[in-house]
Amino acid sequence: MPDDFAGHIENTPLADALSDRYLAYALSTIMSRSLPDVRDGLKPVHRRLIYAMHQLKLDPTSGFKKCARVVGDVMGKFHPHGDASIYEAMVRLAQDFSVRYPLIEGQGNFGNIDGDNAAAMRYTEARLTEVAQALLEGIDQDAVDFRATYDGEEQEPLVLPGNFPNLLANGAAGIAVGMATSIPPHNAAEVCAAAILLVQRPDASTADLLTFMPGPDFPTGGEIVEEKAALLQAYETGRGGFRIRARWAVEQGKHGTWTIVITEIPYQVQKSRLIEQIAQLMEDKKLPLLADIRDESAETVRIVLEPKVRTVEPAMLMESLFRTSALESRFPLNMNVLDGTRTPRVMSLRDVLRAWLDHRHEVLVRRSQHRLAAIERRLEILDGYLAVYLNLDEVIRIIREEDEPKPSLMKTFELTDLQAESILNMRLRSLRRLEEMEIRKEHKNLTKEGKDLRTLLGDEKLRWNRIVSELEKIRSTYAGGPLGARRSLIGTAPATITIDDAALVEREQITVILSQKGWIRAMKGAVAPDAELRFKEGDELRLMLPCDTTDKLCLLATNGRAYTLRANEIPRGRGDGQPIRLLAEFGNEDEVVTLFAHSAGAKYLLVSTPGRGFIVGSDDLLSERKAGKQVLTVKPGEELMLATPVNGGDHLAIVGENRKMLVFPLDQVPEMTKGLGVQLQKYKDGGVADVRIFKLAEGLSWKSGERTRTETNLKDWLGGRAQTGRQPPVGFPKNGRFGA
Structure with a gap:
């Protein structure tokens, strides 16, 4: 800084100053807060949470740690923002009604579908799930680039390796400056099936992909009612929306009575507010077909609707509710994400899958190169060990008699610096014959593995086959069971049910x-x-x-x-x-x-x-x-x-x-x-x-x-349209009106 900088004043137009500062704020919001990365589907706060928990060794097989400990580490090392916002992001990743595949396993009160908040972070505990572990796979094998944290004391990943289609599987939502993102969750097995198709047929169209991945799969289930043409256009352009309806069934009672039971509600609709809304509509006499609503939910959703009269059609009653309440909602699609060059843009379904596959290919290459380098380093050390076993007496003599044994070892046995250093650090117990056999076996296995890695790195087709194998493994893992089975029913646009407005009043x-x-x-x-x-x-x-x-x-x-x-x-x-x-x-x-x-x-x-x-x-x-x-x-x-x-x-x-x-x-x-x-x-x-x-x-x-x-005698006035006529009968009112 110049000596005369203190007291220096520089005149700048206000418009330029405001423009520069607001642009800096906008870029910070877009790049470092609101938009997810297409490669791992995470925003910075989520990525930092998962990485901090990885550093704390909170893997799925370990014990739980207090959320306050995790939030403290994230805020102190990586994320210079408030603890409340960090904890809110952490809670959402643990809610199975908010994310399709939770990345965090919570212990304690993490809120519920009624809209109740989670307990304070000092009361709750957490650890990573298998899904989060898959996102981190290879993080310590030079799979991704790192950068310095905000204070320069730590390193954080720019992106996670992402061995799970997190962006499409869990979706994302965020509002930046001048742009926003809204991506619904999907079924991971279906996403992997579509990705495999794209690997095998790079020219596959969006329609081809949708045969394997027919639409969103929301954590809370429900029924997606949208025209196929509208779905196709939305995924082709990256913009659109999906109509979601609650799933319901009719339960028959005694003497011809019946009730409607709602078992699934639309995504991101709070159950308590939904019931309050319907109750208010009933009070305002806007739902004359509905007599009562009861919440009988326990672990699963169960909302009971009673009609006023049993002669009304259940479909008509539900149609009136779909039109007036949140039992039908619309989830927007806006696949605005940061691409591989950290540039925000709206991507189609095909572009999103292609970007994720390219990232997986890059991770595979980097992990293979890292492993190959480690193998070569280990083989170099093992070659040195084998040289020792052939000349143990001479090695011991050099170490005992030489003032500088390392240069002497290197000269005598033509060893590298690494080999000589490894021999000097060898324990005496390693000199047994059995250890020599283990070293020869390890040397043989590593030599074969290194050869396979060189073959893999030299053949792109082999690499894509390896990626397909990884995708098949993910697909089989999440193809069924409570977590993997599809929850949202893909329906068609409902038939128009004519409801007389009088029926709603x-x-x-x-x-x-x-x-x-x-x-x-x-x-x-x-x-x-x-x-x-x-x-x-x-x-x-x-x-x-x-x-x-x-x-x-x-x-x-x-x-x-x-x-x-x-x-x-x-x-x-x-x-x-x-x-x-x-x-x-x-x-x-x-x-x-x-x-x-x-x-x-x-x-x-x-x-x-x-x-x-x-x-x-x-x-x-x-x-x-x-x-x-x-x-x-x-x-x-x-x-x-x-x-x-x-x-x-x-x-x-x-x-x-x-x-x-x-x-x-x-x-x-x-x-x-x-x-x-x-x-x-x-x-x-x-x-x-x-x-x-x-x-x-x-x-x-x-x-x-x-x-x-x-x-009765009107023949004098009968004529044709547009004629003049004649004076009215005697007694006709003077004002010319017929009267009441």
Whole structure:
């Protein structure tokens, strides 16, 4: 450091300073924290945990040690972060419901599927599992590179040898800066089968690999319901997702009763929270088909569901739960990992397997070279020993009489420095004849092993055959038993089960009340027409609509758009309710034309102010969008004036603001799904005043004061659509409306 460095100030733009520092943080997060290595499938904290436990000799056959001891070693030697985060990572590696193949065997309370936390690290103990031992195989045989730890006092591996397909078998999840990873667990035997295929057929496609490895295998089981095409695309691109459903069965009871028993739940769903969620949905009356839920779990999951009525289909009940609860969840696939050059990238299934196989090949070469070097060193020593046995007396004389026996031995017997040093360090008991025989036998075996290793290193095909043998061994080890057997059922995309929305809502009679100023509310039961209702000051009743909570309500506004409201979502109570514009998005300049309960098969006549209109089916008025759908097209300055039901009438009577009435057959009005409509009556000035649909044989009725009058002789007004008409009958209201 220069002498004048103290007090030195260097001006740097803030943007550059922030950019440099944030980039350094981002790279640290990506490379050293969040993304796993494709070769061993581990993040740095997991790798350091396993290596520290290896140093503590916590192999599967040894005793357990306190987790606090392990965490202390990891934090002090390798991982300069908090002990809580290290212990959390350690706990997860021991949970058989979190990882498919646990790398740590825990003793004590390591949490459960309900979401309960593990006991403190001072109470729990741990050691490595066979799987972790396989990942470490060859760690002391120069199989991988090491680097200095953060304080420079220790060495840690850059990657583990990885004699187990850990990345795919146990999966990974992490969030870095600007990128994330999410890899589901798979069955190790199936992964090895796919890897063997890739060794034998390097040009194998993803579809070929999926014949051996059909999809994820989650620790908690469940059923994967996804289209095969979607699975193939996900594994080919490295991005996608999988739908997981709980596995369930029907248990028959007495007298025709039945219950549903859930034995497996989706991965990473906490059982206690799942039950709380379903209970809350029942309280909110969003699961009207379900009567009760009980948790009868012990060592295995057992959640019992009781239906409200035994006539409901079990599949329909479960479909309603899949749609509303975490009994169906989606696990994302994002195979974003660090490749062999420590570069983050999204890899396909084929790329991941290829990278792991290449790593295994490199480990095999390095271990073979390390073993060959050890053999050559040992053979050199054994050659020196054999020279000793042939000239024991001379060797003893040199050692006893020479001041510097080592150079003399090297000169006399043409020994190397290593050989001479080994002879001088030899114990006297090794001079017995039996030891000479053992040395000759060892020399012969090592010579043969060295020859085999040289052959192996010189033939790539032999090396890949050796790797296939190793994969077959892993495959046979994890092909069955409680740990190896497949847990998740690979299903197909479920058939669409139509659930009437009414089935998901508790049926209850209500009365919807809409005020003139557009405030809407619902009251329980039937409200009498003369009931006293409270409104905001200056507001009054517009309409009362008796309906059920299971009904869909159709609202038509002056802008010609149709909106769908769910009766059960309308605010309840005796208050003012809420503005209808919060339920249906239409402008302040638009007004409500009508509101009615949807009835399948019903038809309505829509009429705009200039006298255009058409007939539309009630199903064409439904819309799932809050903004509704345009049904009647209105030009600037025009509005939808009225919508009247077509209740079996055969003629239409229309009155204009010019007090001209026209009657014509209803079949002259077209039935459309949307549009501008056709001209119903011709006007010189003004527009339509009122419309009525009736049966010609019964006559046309209208309200005149307190009396209802009926005109049966309508030949003077009968005509064709779009004609002008003539003055209405004597006694017709002056406002031009038919009345109630």
